[in-house]
Amino acid sequence: MTSTTGLLAATAVLGAGTFAFRFAGPVLRARVTLSPRVERLMALAVVVLLGALVATASLTEGHGFAGVARPTGVAVGGLCAWRKAPFVVVVLAAAVTTAVLRLLGAH
Template identity: 40%
Template sequence: MSWPIVAVLAAGVWAQRLLGMFVGARVLSRQPALGRLAVLIPAAVVMAVIVQLTVGSGKSLTADARSFGMLVAGVLVWRRAPFVVVVLAAAAATALVRLI
C-alpha cells in the first residue's frame, strides 16, 4: 500500500457512499414498493460479510475457532442476549478454542 494507492482506494469508497446516498436513495424514494429493499439489503449483504469473515480464508472455506465463536454468538443472538454479552462471548469462545 503506497500513498497513491491509499488515495485511489479512498476515492472509490467515498464515491460509492455518496452515490448510494444521493442517487440510490432518490430512486428508492420514487419507488415506494422498493422501500422494503432498504431493509432487506442490509440483512443480505451483512450476512454475506459475516459468512466471509467467519468461514472465508482467502479463496477457501475453513471451519476453525472463529466458526465456534460465531456458533456461540448465533445462539446468544437467538436467545436475545444483550449486545455486549454476544460480542464478549464470541471472542472468549474463539480464544478458548485456540488455547486448547
C-alpha cells in the same frame, strides 16, 4: 499524470460519487414510489447480503477454510444474540469460545 496526481484525482472522483449516491437517496425517495413487493424484496436482499458477509468472514481466511474455532465462536455469539443477551455478552462469549478452542488446539 504522476501517481500522486492520479491518486488525488481518483480520491476526488470516488468522494464525489459517494456524496452523489448519499444525496440522491433522500432527494429521490419522495419522487420514486416502490411497490410493497419490491420493498419486501429489498428488505430480504439486505438480510441475504448481511448473511453472506457473516458467512464469508466467519468461514474463510485468505483463500481457505478458517478452521473450526472461528465459526463456532460466531455461532455462540449468534445464539447469545438470538437469546437477546447484551451486546457485551455476545462479543465476550464469541471471543472466549474462539480463544478456548484455539487454546485446545482447534484452528
